[in-house]
Amino acid sequence: MKQWFQKGEHWIWMSSAMVALSVVLVLGLFAMITYKGMVHFWPHTVYEYQLNNGSVVESVVGEHRETKVKEVYEVAGQAPRLVDQLLIKVGNRDIYGIDFRWLNADDLVEAEPKIASDAVVIERFEYGNVYGWYHTLKVGTQTFSGSVLVAELAKQVAEGKRLHDAIKAIEKSDIGYVNYQLEQLRLDEKRLKSQDQWNSEQEQRHADERVVLEQQFRDFQAQTQLLYQEQSTLGELTMRVSGGQLLNVPIKNIVHYWQPNEMSLGEKMGFFFNGIGRFLSEDPREANTEGGIFPAMIGTITMVLIMTILVTPMGVIAAVYMREYAKDGPVLRAVRISINNLAGVPSIVFGIFGLGFFVYILGGSIDELFYGYALPSPTFGTPGLLWASLTMALLTLPVVIVSTEEGLSRIPRSLREGGLALGATKIEVIQKIVIPMALPAIMTGLILAVARAAGEVAPLMLVGVVKLAPELPVDAIAPFVHLDRKFMHLGFHIYDVGFQSPNVEASQPLVYATSLLLVLIIVGLNLGAISIRNRLREKYKALEH
Template identity: 40%
Template sequence: MMSSVTETLPRGSDAALNAPPLDMRRLRKKRGSGNSLAAHGEPMVWLTGGALTLALVMIIALLGFVIWQGTVTFWPVPLVHVELADGTLLMGEPTRDETFKLEEAAIDRLAPGLQESARKAMAESAGVIHRRLLRTGNFDLTGTHFHWVDDYAVTKETRPEFAMVVERVEKGRFYGIPQSMIAAGEPVAEVADENDADEARRTIWDAYQQHHDAVTARREEIERLLKHEIGHEAARQANARLEMRAAELKHGPNSPEHQEAKKTFEAVLVEVGERTGEIRARAEKLRAENARFSITLATAQGVEKTLGMDEIVRMYPANRLSTGDKWSLYFSRWHEFFFDDPREANSEGGVWPAIVGTLTMTLAMALAVVPFGVLAALYLREYAKSGPITSAVRIAINNLAGVPSIVFGVFGLGFFCYVCGASIDQIFYPASVADNNPVFGKGALVWASLTLALLTLPVVIVASEEALAAVPNSMREGSYACGGSKWQTIRRIVLPHAMPGIMTGTILAMARGAGEVAPLMLVGAVKLAPELPVNLADWSGSMGPIPTGPLHLDNSFMHLGFHIFDLGFQSQNSEAAKPMVFTTTLLLIGLVAGLNVTAIWLRGRLRRRFVTGGF
């Protein structure tokens, strides 16, 4: 009380000069009696800061782990040739190592010569055993892809100079040492004497580098002929047959229209047969030319196997690579990963179809969800009156965001595919229905996009409504004062200023939709799609009477998220698929990040348009 009185007295007055001095000890005691540690707020600052730090550490650690595992997948490693104590010979790439404790009972079951080695190794390494996992390949000869090798069991280990890693079109990798080669039907070199073996193998390697590109070009041309040109002819035949079937259903089996369609189909059938025969003849000619190139390799066990050069995607001497060769091989594998089709049950090759499918589905989802979400938010914020019904709608929207994604997948399958799609087929594609070959009455890109649009709709509505609420009412009132109508005010004042917030909702919706897997498994995502959903060479896409050009909404598609699930949990060779899981995960994260960065950049540009200076 004394201090407050003193503070209110005018400075320099007699009352202020004659006031009794303050008792600081009593004042401190009075102030401190009501204080506690929590009252200062420092504990909450430390708690919130610690929580933020923990979250950042967890996120950075996860991203760092995925980035590290994903980027080292394609780096070439040396080949080792090991001889074990029991006489087993192995050759392969070390993929990972680990330590484990070998129980005494397990040591007693080892061969007498290995028991001492095992105990010695455990004594030298604090009671644990070190072992490596070698990718030995040669599945068609050995029936397995990997072998665990305990260090104590290795009696000899070398790195053969000309040991080759062979990445094949089928059957996985092959590891061997060149023994002979035939090019253009003529022998190039053969290892007949070990004294001259290095020179012969060097000759084989040089000849392989000389001819492999031409052989690969012929193999790719064969694949193009068989897949695209014959596929085009088969599509012509199928379309003609469907037109005949449609005429039969519409006009009757013996009507003039049906007879005319039948004649057209028979003419197309003859043309397709002739054209297909020509294409197959060209493919056989190329295949016969490729058959004149082959290479024979010997495995670690001495078994020789002859590989056609057209079976080889890539071959290289792992132990002779320079630093430049390793980087060249590394980037070559990345190029293959981005732009090639998958092979060997998706565990090798590329993910180009999954990239196209993921981007197309995400963009189609965004085009579907943003207009509906923004319109719903506009009505709730600008037109709807506050009341129990509006409150119930908002609660329903918020609750919709908590529904498990698989429920949306079941709804999409039951409603979009089996109701909407089947109805479209009945109206516009009756011939396909009669042949039990639905066009839209199955999983398709359009239904996957609409299902995920429904899944992400609450995100867009909530974010858009908050953005609309953030626009000051003074702007609306100024527009009304200038004679603007309600819609003019919304279109010219409110929406432009709310656009950055609406873009935020779009970013969140795209990020969530691109990473969803469970609903896609029911409404269109497949393990391997024969055709891309976007085909610039085929502009015949349509949805009933609506042309869609190169966008084929009725196609199934591959998705990076589903691809990760398939690699991680449905691959017969899980160890070989594991690196691809990390690399595909890294790609999906990068893809989502790229979409988000683009949207954030657009949001920033929109926000800068409406920045006003203060004065």
Template identity: 50%
Template sequence: MNISVKEWYKSGSPWVWLNAGAVAISLIMVIGLLGLIAVRGLSHFWPADIVQGTYTVDGQSKTIAGEIVETNEVLTKQLIEAGIKIPDDTEFSTRHLLKVGNRDVYGSDFSWALEQFFTDQSRPTMLFTAERREWGNLYGYLRSLKEDGKEIGHVESNDESAEYLALWAELDKRVERALDIREDILEIEKHEIGAINYELERLRLKERGLQLDNVTDQAPYVAINQRRKELDQAYEGMQQRLLDLYTQINRDSLTAEVAGGKVVDLQIAKIVRIFRPNAMNTGQKMLHYAAKLWEFVSDEPREANTEGGIFPAIFGTVMMVLLMSLLVTPFGVVAAVYLREYAKQGFVTRLIRIAVNNLAGVPSIVYGVFGLGFFVYFLGGNIDDLFFAAAKPAPTFGTPGLMWASLTLALLTVPVVIVATEEGLSRIPRALREGSLALGATKFETLMKVVLPMASPAMMTGVILAIARAAGEVAPLMLVGVVKLAPSLPLDGNYPFIHLDQKFMHLGFHIYDVGFQSPNVEAARPLVYATALLLVLVIALLNMSAIAIRNHLREKYKALEM
């Protein structure tokens, strides 16, 4: 049976197809965006080959070597206008962005090279990459190894000879040795000495508190001094161990010849890893790639956040979101229960609901200013006056920190939880309430044992929406607790274990800092993509966990709705 266009239009089918098309386009755009972020970010960790060649400009030739990071086409006319002498026989010219490293030698990590001037390209197998703790990567050929300043091995050629391979194997062993020693150094500095310094500070505050309370009994002062002497002795012993370890780690060094012929010295202690990408097969590159990914999610940042990992930012983001969820859920649920179950429905109640809905549209930076003024300066300052007078004038809670950041975001997201919980309460049949009351239950018992359990999926929906918004917020956090680099995590082995007064790192702020505040833009760019992808994954994981809890609650109380 034929249907006219007018009848088909009236049937609503066009709108169904239009909505389906809009959803499909949206999904394609989202998947495409995530794919772009993933490719740009995750490709950074692959050990790219090092290309070496001769670059000739204006009759002057030099040897350059580096990783090809980007290749694009530019108008030849623009290059000529920029003063580059190039034959005007083609409309476009190919150029490569090379990561040449050796910033301490060349002054810059990256350099553009025109394809037609970049000749004699090769990929020597003995050309190595050394990831350093400072100054970025070093690209060059191994020339010698030194122990305590004395040369223990030397090579001159760049061929894959037995002598070169033997020296390279020895270098690998010494790099591993240096990394093991560094682990021991970090264990002493961050944990053992850190714990002693933390306890010494607590003793100082305890002594200061006794002085402020005008305690004249000398017994507590003697006990404090005795404990301080014990800690000082332990500290001196650890300092001596550190001196010994630093002497051992600084024993070895190498000399390398970089592109251009210059020979540089490098302490092996400053090397994170060293490898020859041109000599690696696919399996070795995949293992290297996995190690770099693990370093990215488990290590601390270095080189102004352009190298290393982002574990402190991951930890800070997750901890802040969990703490925010614990704070916002009770307040949002209690407010929604009062408005729906106890408050008299009238003008005042409608006014409160309008205010709650309007709060959801307030710019987040306004919440940040409020949190700074009320939570940090007013509330935190008064807490310091009442409970931490011994620490003054240094603030304890009267400064931005994890607690105030979580409270600020809880205030920002509480309207979402209120609205979602109210909607869940309104969907519960009135007959269930009346049946519970008819069986002799009080209104409070009905609320706690019937209404709230059935409304719990709606509560979890509010929490999911709150997590999705709070995890990506950056503007208010810049005022109430987030920092570029936090020296220690807000959760450690020192009493009281969770340090809510400490500042912390956040993935969203890390993206902003690396993307817009980094002194090395080209080096930071791929980390912006990688961190953005990780932030999306963290938010998705948190949301999926909350969704799983909501679905479990929905199945559990489904029978009550029937």
């Protein structure tokens, strides 16, 4: 045993144990996030609880989401009694004012709740879910019930979705494009006036273009009015909720409806994947506590890609200069120490620097030089995608520099000397031999940079990320990637939903689902970079030997 300790093998075993423990913890965390995130899309069974409320028995209908144990002290000085508390999603917010309700197991008439037969769950654009049973469906002067109601409801909801999607497409795409063109026309007029180029010819051209755009706006507005009128002719569904109350649900407000207790396994699987698809493709609703995360997903991916494009040349050029050109001395050592210390600076400090330097100084100067006609409305002198990407590039720059420099240091000196001996210049040796062989190390730095930048939240809150962005940073309008726009981010979305939401219980599943998506995006980007790195390693393996 003494020899075993003297050889230092115990350190090997301890290191292996810590690595194994870390892997288990990471996999366990990922499994928990995956489970809690995926459960959000599965159709939950709807139960009916009988609650003893003194002399009155109250009926509570909803989904069982969580069980907690509560300590009840009945006699002072004695041990408490443990009582189960059930968290039930009751929905019907326009009746109860809340979506969730806690029930004490002691207050239940029966220990086991009964499954609410034929119960219907309706997801709405506003006021959350409805839990109840079909009562009647009124369409115009006709009233439907029973099996006829179910068939007619499917037609009405399908028509309601079609009208809603058509209105959304016109308002966001067509009218949005016309408004963008009108705004550009207004700014162009201000620019020409500021440059003393405004004349009768320009005035006539602008007037003609404005007439055309305003006519297009009126045409699109007339189309939406017709669609809104069609929406008003849709029916109204009357639901019977717990306690016998009747609740009217306009068809135009229905997103989706289902009967979870009557679904087969195949139908539940279809509902599950359909829910994931809608989560990835829809915009958020109800203060981000419902709907999808499409804008946040697009914003995160766009910011990370632009950050990667910005940080790569900066990091590689700095590393090449320090390794290949700079003379070793106190100045270079001080620079290396500063770079290493820069990696430990809190991220919020980078956010303050980005706000002060990039937004106010650099962005303000750009506005004064090139967009003075648009002032006082800032163009680049306000937080946006470009400044967020630059801030993240600075945040991750030390990682790229250190990784690249390590890769450059592992390239044999004989390769450099051989290239110079064959008549190549130093810059040609660096371009043709050194940098290509260091690409795997550069990719390693980018992998670490992407992983950190995609998960940061604090600096982004200062330099461009918002709770809800009216426009995407990427669209079909030239120049297609709008660097001056604010954008949504998955990390900030998680923070906002998890800590700023007024409806905490409703937001918890969405937090796990969004966290899972963010992890998958980071893993996907890293896997792409790792595959490129592995191919580069194979390509230059023979040259290294």
